[in-house]
Amino acid sequence: MVIVVKAGGRALDKNIDGIVGDLINISKQERVVFVHGGGDAVTDMCKRLGIEPKFVVSPEGIRSRYTDEKELEVYVMVMAGKINKTIVSKLIALGSKAIGITGADGPTLIAERKKRIVIVDERGRKRVIDGGYTGRIINVDITLIKSLIENGYVVVVAPIAIDSEGTLLNVDGDQTAYAIATALKAQDLVILTDVEGVIIDNKIVKEIRSSEIEGIIDKIGTGMNRKVMLAGKAVNEGVNRAIIASGIIQNPILNALSGNGTVVLKG
Template sequence: MIVVKAGGRVIKNALQNVISSILQYQGKLFFVHGGGDIVSDYSKKMGIEPVFVTSPEGIKSRYTSKEELDVYVMVMNFISKTIVNSLVKNGKYALSISGVDYASVKAERKKRIMIIDERGKKRIIDGGYTGRITQVNSEFLIKMLDFIDYIVISPIAVDINEGTMLNVDGDQMAFNIAKATKADALILLTDVKGVIYNDSVVSKLTSEEAKELSKKVGAGMNRKLLMAASAIESGVRKVVIASGLDSDSINNALKGYGTVISNE
């Protein structure tokens, strides 16, 4: 069993390629998708201007207001159903869920977040409706695979204490599911060929090497490397960061195309 996560740009620009690759994969998988660019498009159509904030570490992320949470949930579920529709049309048993369903992924709303404002100063603001994952119901998710080939998961979690849905980072969702289910592999499909360092793709890293390289690459990729190292140390056999824009991206990643993080 594997976990695959496709980022928002891959979903927007190469969704049919990814669906075709899922259909060619001979095994069970959880598929976590992003879709932030599509959320932004719909928000603008509805008169809601998307807001992004930058953390002190230089990571840019969506600020999710209550108003935009509604759009986020709507669009993410639309993406999930679109993917499942293509899979079942091709004779596969597929199901779309979010972390809200059966409380399969619980999170805690970030009450406050620190950002870098337009003047370059650190400032603490209300956290909005973004969350930090606290628990994955791995028993439920694994049991579902007894009946279903592919489970498509939107990056929406539930805060039980506050009784609200939350926007959670898609990478965070995928890493937590992979760790909780002890997946054979976690594949991160991005819009680049892998981890690029000194103008070339790094083909293989151990968990320790991934942690070291995270200090030398950009903000988005450094977080992926740190999460990958943590996943390996938690029992995931390997993590592959690869292009989702190529044909049969999932099987290519399993063959080693991209950056493979593993201690084996």
């Protein structure tokens, strides 16, 4: 059985040792792939290097990083380097076999560069701009990951893909976790955030069926809506269940696997 876990940068900042400890515990019984975020660390490094980070909002209200050539360099350096290897080193220090890769290795994640994207500017008007170095995953080759997990490694994946021309691309961490989980037909996809789950009308939603997502997506806040949509796609494409839960509590992964947070199921 394979479990894919994704943790955003804020959850890692607040609870990296708790998350790593749970990865160790789970890896003793299951095969584990861990996808990490780290956008805030990229933003911080950009500012330290005098590069002003840019963000855009889609017509659907989803806010995302805009990656130009300079920011791509920082993104790769921080994601594939500092964050990825920090997690690997902590796993190894606690006795785990661990290896860090990006989606470009193998290659594992093939993406298509977005030539143009539609954004909503500060005045609420739609505009079309150059797509920069952001990619949309179009193919997953799990050969490398399968070989590693079958040999007992916890695989730590940085959300970087490569296109057919060999260009490195920034890809969304949630999209990366979804793509890998569906390709592996994972038992569980766990998405750890800095909140307890999906909140609607100030209440945590305990369970969502994939068929319900379209009707409630407008009630879900920006950022979380992407996670819910990808969780719904994952369970429709072979993942047993997806769980969106807090990554900043004790034993966050075990807590999620126990059914706490928001569980997304097919149906």
